[in-house]
Amino acid sequence: MKRTISLWPGLLAFALLPAIAQTPAPTPALKGPTGTIHGHVNGPEGASRTAGTVSLSNDEGHTSKFSFPVTATGDYTGVATPGTYTVIFRAPDTPAGQMVDSIEDVKIVAGQDVLQNIDMTRKEFIDKMTPDEKKQLEELKKKNKDILSKNEIIKGLNADLLAANQDFSDANNASATAKAALDASASKADIDAKAEEIRTAKYTDVETMMLKDTAVKPDASALWAQLGQAQVGLKKYDEAEASFKKVLEVEAAAKKPDIRVQGTANAGLGEAYARNGKVPEANAAYDAAAKINPAQAAFYLKNEAIIFFQMNNTDAQVAAADEAIKADPTIPILYYLKGNGLVGKSVPDPKTNMLVAPPGCVEAYKKYLELAPNGQYAADVKSILAAFQTALPPAASPGKSGKKKGN
Numbered sequence: 001m002k003r004t005i006s007l008w009p010g011l012l013a014f015a016l017l018p019a020i021a022q023t024p025a026p027t028p029a030l031k032g033p034t035g036t037i038h039g040h041v042n043g044p045e046g047a048s049r050t051a052g053t054v055s056l057s058n059d060e061g062h063t064s065k066f067s068f069p070v071t072a073t074g075d076y077t078g079v080a081t082p083g084t085y086t087v088i089f090r091a092p093d094t095p096a097g098q099m100v101d102s103i104e105d106v107k108i109v110a111g112q113d114v115l116q117n118i119d120m121t122r123k124e125f126i127d128k129m130t131p132d133e134k135k136q137l138e139e140l141k142k143k144n145k146d147i148l149s150k151n152e153i154i155k156g157l158n159a160d161l162l163a164a165n166q167d168f169s170d171a172n173n174a175s176a177t178a179k180a181a182l183d184a185s186a187s188k189a190d191i192d193a194k195a196e197e198i199r200t201a202k203y204t205d206v207e208t209m210m211l212k213d214t215a216v217k218p219d220a221s222a223l224w225a226q227l228g229q230a231q232v233g234l235k236k237y238d239e240a241e242a243s244f245k246k247v248l249e250v251e252a253a254a255k256k257p258d259i260r261v262q263g264t265a266n267a268g269l270g271e272a273y274a275r276n277g278k279v280p281e282a283n284a285a286y287d288a289a290a291k292i293n294p295a296q297a298a299f300y301l302k303n304e305a306i307i308f309f310q311m312n313n314t315d316a317q318v319a320a321a322d323e324a325i326k327a328d329p330t331i332p333i334l335y336y337l338k339g340n341g342l343v344g345k346s347v348p349d350p351k352t353n354m355l356v357a358p359p360g361c362v363e364a365y366k367k368y369l370e371l372a373p374n375g376q377y378a379a380d381v382k383s384i385l386a387a388f389q390t391a392l393p394p395a396a397s398p399g400k401s402g403k404k405k406g407n
Helices: 009-015 123-127 131-172 174-181 188-216 221-233 237-253 259-275 279-292 294-310 314-327 332-343 361-371 378-387
Strands: 035-042 053-057 066-069 075-080 083-090 101-108 113-115
Touching (some): 035 053, 035 101, 066 075, 131 174, 259 294, 279 294, 294 314, 314 332, 361 378
Parallel strands (some): 035 113
Antiparallel strands (some): 035 075, 053 066, 083 101
């Protein structure tokens, strides 16, 4: 958010002219020819004044013949009869009989519009200040300059975050992009290779931006989170682990920690651990994510189960699926992941030679079909369930093909 600092009230005293008998009067009904006047009011530090009045006086400020309000943007406009006036600015807290600034010999001409800014940064105005007032003004200018500089930095960082979000989106759509970029006859291997090339380029872009940005503003947890996600995408799991830990360190020191950022960081840390084969650490990190942001618990734990599925760690996959099911029992994929993790433990019954599923496997697959009868894995699940009702072919004797004679 862009911020500006108005001159503090104590400094306004320097601009108050000697007291005069001020007799404000309502603006009279205008008769005859008129002209218009408009302008902008800036304080000595350069910030717009967002309240107060601009008045026209033709008796050195003793009375205000016409008065116009200053808007929230620092502008004013009004209509007046032709004449030569002193233009006066008063703040809302200006004492009676005093003024903040004045511009003399401003002419209103019939049928014309006059631009008259009240710019208190002008030398004439500054020269009237006392040494103490000038010192205060310089301190204020420095503060404003520092804030504007910081705002420019924040603006650049926010632009990078937006660019990073787009890069992540492009990486997620890499397969479709690769398919569209290649010839229709391209093989799956070619498409996969092109998609990986696109993802690597996008993640590298994000990593480059975030390494630069975290050096500029190391106390911004969102930057470290984006860096960690990019490093996971680049399979730099040790670096990602360090980045996500930095997120949690920054959040722990924050006045207002964000549970969404903390949840994302813990889940990201869990993925880095899981990809590195650190199962207990991964489980602890995902559990922390679910605990700190319960609204996203099922999402985090589902992702944990999917990652262990990708890593071919069936035991961890089943355990994560069970935890995710506790968080949200209505997600079909969780039951498929549980069944998929268990099915490999199926063994033939020595008496019937029928395939026997381990406990919980058939139930998980049936629940998947109940929730997603036409789901992505429905055909595979039906085939697997059917296999549990089919006798296995006899095992071949050593040194024989196992085929019957005549076949």
